[in-house]
Amino acid sequence: MVRKKMDRIDFDTALKLYDEDLFILGEMADKKRKELHGNKTYFNINRHINPTNICADVCKFCAYAANRKNPNPYTMTHEEIMEIVDKIVEDGVKEVHIVSAHNPDTGIEWYLDIFRKIKDKYPQLHVKALTAAEVDFLSRHYGKTYDEILDMMVEAGVDSMPGGGAEIFDEKVRDYICKGKVTSDQWIEIHKKWHERGKKSNVTMLFGHVENREHRIDHMMRIRELQDQTGGFNCFIPLVYQTENNYLKIEHPITADEVLRTMAISRLVLDNVPNLKAYWVTSTVNLALVAQEFGANDLDGTIQKESINSAAGAKSANGIELDDFVGLIKDSGFTPVERDSIYNEIKVW
Ligand code: V47
Numbered sequence: 001m002v003r004k005k006m007d008r009i010d011f012d013t014a015l016k017l018y019d020e021d022l023f024i025l026g027e028m029a030d031k032k033r034k035e036l037h038g039n040k041t042y043f044n045i046n047r048h049i050n051p052t053n054i055c056a057d058v059c060k061f062c063a064y065a066a067n068r069k070n071p072n073p074y075t076m077t078h079e080e081i082m083e084i085v086d087k088i089v090e091d092g093v094k095e096v097h098i099v100s101a102h103n104p105d106t107g108i109e110w111y112l113d114i115f116r117k118i119k120d121k122y123p124q125l126h127v128k129a130l131t132a133a134e135v136d137f138l139s140r141h142y143g144k145t146y147d148e149i150l151d152m153m154v155e156a157g158v159d160s161m162p163g164g165g166a167e168i169f170d171e172k173v174r175d176y177i178c179k180g181k182v183t184s185d186q187w188i189e190i191h192k193k194w195h196e197r198g199k200k201s202n203v204t205m206l207f208g209h210v211e212n213r214e215h216r217i218d219h220m221m222r223i224r225e226l227q228d229q230t231g232g233f234n235c236f237i238p239l240v241y242q243t244e245n246n247y248l249k250i251e252h253p254i255t256a257d258e259v260l261r262t263m264a265i266s267r268l269v270l271d272n273v274p275n276l277k278a279y280w281v282t283s284t285v286n287l288a289l290v291a292q293e294f295g296a297n298d299l300d301g302t303i304q305k306e307s308i309n310s311a312a313g314a315k316s317a318n319g320i321e322l323d324d325f326v327g328l329i330k331d332s333g334f335t336p337v338e339r340d341s342i343y344n345e346i347k348v349w
Helices: 011-017 022-037 078-090 108-121 132-142 146-156 171-178 184-196 213-230 256-269 285-294 322-331
Strands: 040-044 046-049 095-098 126-129 201-207 233-240 298-301 335-339 345-348
Touching (some): 011 213, 011 256, 022 040, 022 256, 022 285, 040 322, 078 108, 095 108, 108 126, 108 132, 108 146, 132 146, 132 184, 184 201, 201 213, 213 233, 213 256, 233 256, 285 322, 298 322, 322 335
Parallel strands (some): 040 298, 040 335, 095 126, 201 233
Antiparallel strands (some): 335 345
16 A cells, blocks of 8 residues: 655655754654544553574674673573463463574574464464564575565464664664674565565664664655555654663763654654654653653553663663553553554553
């Protein structure tokens, strides 16, 4: 489906929005948010599992992969993974987000069997798994086409794809921060193919490192273009770069002002992506709550445990209790709505 929007914000206008008064920008984004979602803020009850941190690729921003900065390699057994899954299902978790490093030694079936085992036992549990970067790695390493890998994922029970690995699409920045892994065009091609299978995915942007405002707008424009073609993205997630334990030497973390501007502009530019997630893990909880007034209508979820961003300094390792999460959203003046992984409403809290 090709949607044409005459009143779309173009590249130059989007860039100029960065110079707008912060609160006017917030009001503009909030108007769009209210048109789409009213006062609702979505979240889900989820858990991240990161089965291995052994990685064939080297991304300068990554603190999770085992290397000189993180000398603790691990690979979980399927039994260990299923023990976690048994426990979280009992606790009411409805989505498991499974993302790993690019481990060259496990064999492709090791990855796929994780999903098969989970879905065999818990068909109702939503499996959001494998970033486009992992799909590309598995394709290169095992000599399979993207189509073959994506078909295997569907067969093994993957329900949706997370938005990781997008980083920044600008080729020069990408070469500097994560040379050798999935390219921007490949990332987009993989999601396009996934959407063509009738499946949904998310899309991230890693910002606050060496990129500039132009690179961010360019990233948003490329997302908007693919979304016009497929409509397959549920949600845009700007990930605030975490500075610790990695090889990018960023002395001044991005300011809250710049994060909020970027959130608001993304709400306005991405007129065809329904949801904007303020991922509290990387923005901090407080800023994620403020971001609700700058266009964000989703706060991800309770998470329970997360390893990739917490390795780089995010205070997210143990998630947030459900009651606390709901209370925070209510106290900030919004209506907490539990959603499933593809944004069907489950419960208004
Ligand atoms: O792809 C790595 C990023 C991503 C750092 O789809 C970093 O719903 C900040 O993609 N600072 C993984 N970020 C997380 C991710 C995600 C998270 C939540 C929800 C969804 C979703 C997706 O974390 C990686 C990479 O872009 N990352 N290192 C860092 N130092």
